Amino acid sequence: MTAASEKWTIASAADAARARALLARLLADAGVPAFDRARFLAGLGARLRHGLGAGGADLAVTAGPGGRLRAALGGPEPWEDTLVCPLPVTVPRPGPGGAPLAEALLDADADTDAVLARLTETEELLRFHREELHQTNQGVLALHAELEAAALAQRDLLDAERAARAEAENARRLLTFLANASAVLNASLDHEDILRRLPELLVPEYARHVDIWLVDDERTPPGERAAATVTAARTGRPQHAGPHPGELPGVDDLPASALSPDRPLLCLPLGARTVQGVLTLAAPGDRFDPDTTVMLLELARRAGIALDNARQYEQHRDVAEALQRAQLTDLPATRGLDLAARYLPATHGLNIGGDWYDAFPQPDGSVLAVIGDVTGHGLRAAVIMGQLRTALRAYAVEGNGPARILTLLHRMLRHQQPELYATCAIARFTPGEPKVVWAAAGHPPAIARGPGGEVRVLEARPGIMLGVPVPFTYEEHTVELPAGSTLALYTDGLVERRSAGIDAGIDRLAEAMGALGAADLVDLDAAADALLKPMLHDSEHDDDICLLLCRTTLD
Structure with a gap:
């Protein structure tokens, strides 16, 4: 167009x-x-x-x-x-x-009306969108509030988790220390050693300094101790003394001590059944932590048990040692026979066992050399050993020989001490006779060294152990033993080791006896020491050791 x-x-x-x-x-x-x-x-x-x-x-x-x-x-x-x-x-x-202007004016009003209608629709739509936006804003605000609340809750949960982990880690640390400290304290049976180790364990992490007061220690009178320490000893209750109450679990609060006015003190009784003393700790900081205090209370309880065990052990040991010393009498001086003996207690445990040696003349002039070993350690073994030694001497006074004495001892032990056994070897030397008569009850074989240095093990089969619940009659054996010969009687502690069997130890002892020269046997005590040195190598041993050397002479 x-x-x-x-x-x-x-x-x-x-x-x-x-x-x-x-x-x-x-x-x-x-x-x-x-x-x-x-x-x-x-x-x-x-x-x-x-x-x-x-x-x-x-x-x-x-x-x-x-x-x-x-x-x-x-x-x-x-x-x-x-x-x-x-x-x-x-x-x-x-x-x-x-x-035409009039018509145009009316048409303009019509257009204006259309525009206003359009504006009304727009305003309504705008109002609708404004309301919708308001609702959306309210929803967004609510969502933000929920998100903020969730974030706060999550933060609280994280804080609680961190606190729980910190508490768990602290509890683990305290329990680990308690276990390790208990192992250290219980590893010793020396109460002085326990008292020395306690401050080493606690200072400086758990206490600035530590004081241990034993109630039977008269070196420091109670008047020179903190009042809280004396109160803990008198009442058996843990005490806290400080410028401010400690409010610690299981602990009584007292005013600050005059000996420590600025630093809190924690006084913990020591003892299992009775209060043996008080462990007084000065706080490492401004106050004692409640969780740490609970651990310290348990440590003090365990330390008290360790001290109680150590004291009982020491009393038991002293009695057993006294009994042991009473049984190991001096060897007699007899014509035609030199004697030397050694006794070494075990380096572990109670250190007192049932090993013993003895030598004494019989009414007919002969000499009995005896060595024995009661099973077990401690006071009971020492008591049974004393009973056996006394009974053996009584049977020997009646003129019985080695085999008969062992038979009577077996019968006595089997009836009077069931479930307790012993080994024993008896050798009888008669002046002027170049031989020895011996009998053994489950004991390691004796070793003989001739005048010329030849060594032999008396391997005749021994009888059963004393006390085994079966009847048994022991036999005697006779071995030539000319003047200048040496017979070694010993207990299994000398020849038996965990790393090797007893036969290897017997062979080593035989070699050591063969290595001795004639000059070494002039002094039988020196010869005994010379035999022990290669057998022990200055090492620790788990069992008692007895060695009895018998050397025949020309009178």
Whole structure:
């Protein structure tokens, strides 16, 4: 379609109004929506008023193909706008003077009404979106509040978890220390050693310094001790003395001590059944921690048990040692026979066992050399050993030989001490006779060394151990033992080691006896020491050791 164009001169407000009315009717006929018409016409009106203010202008209206309507305003500030119309546009030939203004005014109100309706719809839509946005904002605020609450709850949970882990780690540390400290204290049976180790364990982590007062220690009278220490010893209750109450679990609070007015003291009774003393600790800092205090209370209890055990052990040991010393009498000086003996207690345990040796003359002038070993250690073993030694001497006084003595001892032990056993070897030397008569009850074999240095093990099978619950009669054996010979009687502690069997130890003892020279045997005590040295190698041993050397002479 060929474009149609008209140009109108706008010289007055009436010209501008008529031109606007004409274009309004043109746009309405072309099917332009009221809102678009109003926007277009409003823009045109503003430019026309501006053009009139500048002295007038020419308005060119062009209808092009595709329903395009172009309006252009000349003048100092030209303006142009193009609108696409739904229907074909025909530019009217008459000028703007032919447009009825009244009708145009009514049409303008209609356009304005359409615009206002559109604005009302827009406002309603805006109100709806504003409400929707408000609801959305409220939801977002609620979500933020929930997220913040969840974050706070998570932070609280993390803090609680950290606190729980810290408490668990502290509890683990305290329990580990308690276990290790208990092992150290219980490893010793020397109460002085226990008293020395306690401060080493506690200072400086758990106490600035430590004082231990034993109630039977008269070196420091109670008047020179802290009042809380004396109260703990008198009442058996743990005491806390400080400038402020400690409020510790299981502990009574007292005023600050005059001996330590600025630093709290914790006084813990020591003892299993009775209070043996008080452990007084000065706080490592400003106060004692409650959890640490619970651990210290338990440590004091265990230390008291360790001290009680150590004292009982020491009393038991002293009694057993006294009994042991009473049984190991001096060896007799006899014609034609030199004697030497050694007794070494075990380096572990109670150190007192049932090993013993003895030598004594019989009514007929012969000499009995005896060595024995009661099973077990401690006071009971020492008591049974004393009973056996006394009974053996009594049977020997009646003129019985080695075999008969062992038979009588076996019968006595089997009936009077069931489930307790012993080994024993007895050798009888008769002056002037180059032989020895011996009998053994489950004991390691004696070793004989001849005058020329030849060594032999008396391997005749021994009888059963004394006390085994079966009847038994022991046999005697006779061995040639010319003057200058040496017979070694010993207990299994000399030859038996955990790392090797007893047979290997017997072989070592035989080699050691063969290595002795004739000059070494002149002093039998020195010979006994020379035999022990290669057998022990200055090492620790788990069992008692007895060695009895018997050397025959020419009178």
